Amino acid sequence: MGAAADFSEDGDTLRFTGDLSLATIGDLPQRLRARGDGEGARHLDLSAIDRIDTVGAWVVHRFAHEHNATIEGLDPEHVRLLEHVERSDQLVAMRPRHVSPFTRVLGEIGTATITAGTTLLGLLGFLGAIVIALGNVIRHPRRFRFNATVQRFEVVGVTALGIIGLMSFLIGIVIAQQGAVQLRQFGAEVYTINLIGRITLRELGVLMTAIMVAGRSGSAFAAQLGTMKLTEEIDAMRTIGVSPMEALVLPRTIAAIVLMPLLGFYSSIVAMIGGGLLCWINLGIPPVTYIARLREVVPITDLYVGLVKAPVFGAIIALAGCFQGMQVEGDAEQVGNRTTAAVVQAIFLVIVLDAFFAVFFTSMGWN
Template sequence: MTEVAAFTLEQREESGAPLLRLSGSLSIACLGELPNALEALPGPVGAIDIGGIEHIDTIGAWLVYSLSQKWACEIRGADADAQRLIDAVKPSADAGPPPALHADKLSPAIRILDQIGGATMVALTTLGGLVGFLGAVMIASWSLIRHPSRFRWNAVIQRFEVVGVSALGIIGLMSFLIGIVIAQQGAVQLRAFGMEILTVNLVGRLTLRELGVLMTAIMVAGRSGSAFAAQIGMMKLTEEVDAMRTIGVSPMEALVMPRIMAAVVMMPLLGFYASVLAIIGGGFMCAISLEIPPVTFVQRLREVVPLHDLWIGLIKAPVFGLIIGMSGCYQGLLVKSNAEEVGLRTTAAVVQAIFMVIVLDAFFAVFFTWVGWT
């Protein structure tokens, strides 16, 4: 049976400092309260004798070494195995100082500036990456125009179904309810001025010009943009993208272009569909709350809504589709190490696409007002 570790102190006459003699087993199972007892020793020790140790493991070797460093004394009686373990637990001379367990405390002002600077660098890096990715998309598009046989029609048609047909239900319901909300809130505010009839103007112009395509873009970004990032990210994680490059298949042509083309082509159709459903919802609400007949509602729409409002929505839609497709594919191709990265990149794709869509929508609003399409 292995003897429990113990220690004795022997007074040495030649130096006056006591000799610490360890015995028993210096393994983790047999140490017991020995480390606490050794830490409680009051004075320095001249040497540590471990000749009476039956068994020692890494924990025991570290205990002996740390005591020798604490009292600046030598270790005696170590056999070959014990000396090997003691040498193994010694920190390397090239290791440098131990790392700090706590970060340096910064003042609130410095911390805020540091966070703003970090966010700015991330934004600039992402913007630069998107510009470079746009260049890669243009090169891949030109390559497909020059070699139409390499175009993957089956993949594009399948993405048409995923981006467009499968989204008709949720986009239609959302647009119909938005039309009802616009009509109801507009009627409440305009009733105070006796101008309830202008609710038709509000519903028609707002949905065709702005909300129809904008809300559709946000829905497509959350639904299809996230799917693009997750699908390509998992393919990158399982090294399928690298395998495609190995066998001579361009990931830009096989994965990115079908998704971007589906988003660009389907966005105008979905935007028009959403605008029509929103107008139907607004007309339904006007018929109920304002008692405006559907015929009168449609006639009023034709009078007050200019045709260029429809063209503004149709012009913005493919640009929004391009942004959504690029953001999803770009973030998916940035996945590198683990499954958590897929979730982070998917979230980044949705946030990035929605942010850029809103910024571009504001730019379009100013631009079309400047050219006279008011």
């Protein structure tokens, strides 16, 4: 039976009949609004209804509230339902909890510290997993993914030669130009060659290459592994008995470690070529003199320092990229977040380690 509403003869009572439920209420709210606007009702009689749900109780409650009417004739169960609806009809004031700026900043620092510590522990654990995978490959050489490693060599090294060469060439020009401007004040333009040779071989060649590889290859590692994790390809590899560490992580790590010294040396040479070109054009130092001066003032230890740092930087970049990629879970947004985190962590750790190496080699007398 459909819901219906009628006034009694004296016009003082509105009597409901039928089912006051979502399925049968029909246009009752509109009819109540039209009749209620015309004349009021002091009493709502619900004794004749067969059934009422939350929607019906809400309609009755709102009509009674708007017209200051009393509700009569409900059985105890329906009374409880109407009381719940009445309690829910309250304005909720959402006031943010006041937190002092000092407490908020302190909380953010604490959260960042916990996140950094957790990430560091995760990186150490992931490094251990890589070492175990390398040990397994050494014990079982047939499990080494030669083709995958060679393909990573091409992606990390060969395709990066152009952008790294251009960056290093321009950096060499900038170092030479700025160095010459400052040294000209003391009549010591010739020492620009010392500045170019030592800073590129010892520091900037390897450091700028590491930053470039972190942004280029480290992000690619995180995005590739993150996408594979999201599409459950890595879980499928585990299901068929293939170790993701040996098949995916180890080739990328080996490629970064092996190619970083080569890329760093290549970057240093190109930077010195750029600096020599500017010295030739701006200072009038011919290439033969430039090369002879480089051989005199740049010790071989500067080359050794760069070659020692490079594979460590490569390992850090591969470690951060692969670790963040393997942490992806949930949705596609995680891929972007983890890729960003991989680049930031790799660059941060590279700079920290570079500072450590600078102090260490200085204490060893390799100045």
